[in-house]
Amino acid sequence: MRYSTLCYIERDGKYLMLHRVRKKNDVNRDKWIGVGGGMLEGESPEECVCREAREETGLTLCAPVLRSVVTFVMEGDEGEIMFLFKCADFSGTLSDCDEGVLEWIPKEALYGLDLWEGDRIFLKKIENPGEFFTLKLEYARDGRLLKAVENGTRGLIPERKDS
Amino acid sequence: MRYSTLCYIERDGKYLMLHRVRKKNDVNRDKWIGVGGGMLEGESPEECVCREAREETGLTLCAPVLRSVVTFVMEGDEGEIMFLFKCADFSGTLSDCDEGVLEWIPKEALYGLDLWEGDRIFLKKIENPGEFFTLKLEYARDGRLLKAVENGTRGLIPERKDS
Numbered sequence: 124m125r126y127s128t129l130c131y132i133e134r135d136g137k138y139l140m141l142h143r144v145r146k147k148n149d150v151n152r153d154k155w156i157g158v159g160g161g162m163l164e165g166e167s168p169e170e171c172v173c174r175e176a177r178e179e180t181g182l183t184l185c186a187p188v189l190r191s192v193v194t195f196v197m198e199g200d201e202g203e204i205m206f207l208f209k210c211a212d213f214s215g216t217l218s219d220c221d222e223g224v225l226e227w228i229p230k231e232a233l234y235g236l237d238l239w240e241g242d243r244i245f246l247k248k249i250e251n252p253g254e255f256f257t258l259k260l261e262y263a264r265d266g267r268l269l270k271a272v273e274n275g276t277r278g279l280i281p282e283r284k285d286s
Numbered sequence: 287m288r289y290s291t292l293c294y295i296e297r298d299g300k301y302l303m304l305h306r307v308r309k310k311n312d313v314n315r316d317k318w319i320g321v322g323g324g325m326l327e328g329e330s331p332e333e334c335v336c337r338e339a340r341e342e343t344g345l346t347l348c349a350p351v352l353r354s355v356v357t358f359v360m361e362g363d364e365g366e367i368m369f370l371f372k373c374a375d376f377s378g379t380l381s382d383c384d385e386g387v388l389e390w391i392p393k394e395a396l397y398g399l400d401l402w403e404g405d406r407i408f409l410k411k412i413e414n415p416g417e418f419f420t421l422k423l424e425y426a427r428d429g430r431l432l433k434a435v436e437n438g439t440r441g442l443i444p445e446r447k448d449s
Contacts, residue, residue, distance in 0.1 A: 124327050126289065126367070164287050165365040167357035167422040169438025187438060189420055192352065192369070194330035202328040204289070206355070255418035257352055259330040275332025275350060 124201055128172035129159035130187055130208040131249065132180070136230055139180065143223040155228070155236040158220075159205075168206035176210075180225060181218030184210045190249045190256075195241070197262040209249050240268035287364055291335035292322035293350055293371040294412065295343070299393055302343065306386040318391070318399040321383075322368075331369035339373075343388060344381030347373045353412045353419075358404070360425040372412050403431035 132139040141158050143151040160175040162168070173184045191207040217225060228236065233246060241260035248256060261270040295302040304321050306314040323338040325331070336347045354370040380388060391399065396409060404423035411419060424433040 124289070124325060126287070162287060162367075165359050167435075167438065168355060168367075168420065169422075173438075189355065189418070189438075192331060192355065196328050204325075204331070255352070257330065257332065259333075272330075275330065275336075275352075 125203040126162040126205075127160060127203060128162065128168055128175060128206045128208060129157045130172045130176055130184065130210055131157045131246070132176065132182065132184070132213060133209060133211040134227065137227040138230065138233065139182075139217075139225060140228045140233075140236070141179065141220060141223045141225055145220075145224075146222040149222070151239075153237055155238055156242065158225075159208075162206075168208075172206065172208050172210075176213075177215075179220045179222065180215075182213045182215040184208075185212040185214060186210065191245055192257045193241075193245060194257075194259040195262065196259070198264050207245060207249070239266070241271060244271055288366040289325040289368075290323060290366060291325065291331055291338060291369045291371060292320045293335045293339055293347065293373055294320045294409070295339065295345065295347070295376060296372060296374040297390065300390040301393065301396065302345075302380075302388060303391045303396075303399070304342065304383060304386045304388055308383075308387075309385040312385070314402075316400055318401055319405065321388075322371075325369075331371075335369065335371050335373075339376075340378075342383045342385060343378075345376045345378040347371075348375040348377060349373065354408055355420045356404075356408060357420075357422040358425065359422070361427050370408060370412070402429070404434060407434055 140155045142155050143149050158176050158179045159172055162171045168189060169187055172187050176182055176184050187208040187210040189206055190209050193205045193207055195203045245258055257274050259272040263269050303318045305318050306312050321339050321342045322335055325334045331352060332350055335350050339345055339347050350371040350373040352369055353372050356368045356370055358366045408421055420437055422435045426432055
């Protein structure tokens with residue numbers, strides 16, 4: 124089981140998105156995602172997301188807010204749990220990222236990008252300033268989203284007709 | 287880094303507490319805690335806490351609510367992240383637990399028990415139906431709580447004078 128963090132850094136109605144086009148053997152190749160990475164020993168989720176944001180963007184997150192815990196499973200993979208943050212309070216100057224190209228994307232343009240299907244679900248949910256939520260996303264080997272369950276046993280998102 | 291779940295099961299103003307007196311080489315020996323255990327591959331936090339509650343108590347949790355993510359660090363230890371749940375909606379009949387003695391404890395009697403110092407912090411916080419929170423707890427080797435940080439960089443709980 125892998126454990127990681129991901130952050131959507133927000134400014135003027137835009138999110139800082141990372142177009143993953145530079146990292147070799149990247150499961151996220153060509154996808155647009157937020158910034159983040161794997162948890163290190165002894166780190167809290169906040170400490171991890173601050174370190175990863177600094178490494179990947181040069182920015183210092185001041186008050187990242189944990190909005191969700193997302194469990195990913197995919198056939199043939201050990202699975203991953205991701206701590207999902209949003210952060211509108213940061214400082215510093217944007218630097219280059221060796222995993223891809225960083226770009227401020229207006230929120231209304233977000234859904235036109237090449238996103239993971241499950242990311243569309245949590246990106247919509249973190250737009251509401253409301254409640255913390257959990258999500259379990261089950262993917263097929265080919266990247267199709269098979270199932271999405273919100274808040275454990277409660278609030279099941281119906282399975283897709285074509286799956 | 288270890289990853290685990292813990293649940294405080296609630297009924298009629300009481301919590302189901304586990305007095306850890308049966309497990310060998312138990313870091314929690316003689317302490318009173320909730321029920322839970324280590325995450326398995328592919329499990330979401332909810333799936334883990336439901337499985338652990340069933341194994342340890344015989345009860346079936348219907349709607350466990352994730353109230354906190356708690357990071358524990360202790361000198362000389364790899365550290366642990368614990369998903370903290372509360373659950374008032376469950377079914378089944380209480381069975382015996384091979385890790386200790388299960389007992390329904392009235393909430394007002396809770397703080398007279400032998401609890402970890404950090405547990406007193408989150409037990410008070412989960413009493414308020416309010417917001418999700420995170421906590422990082424730093425312990426000395428002898429079990430003294432050295433530091434507690436709420437919600438990452440925000441809302442620091444002051445360090446104790448005697449530490």
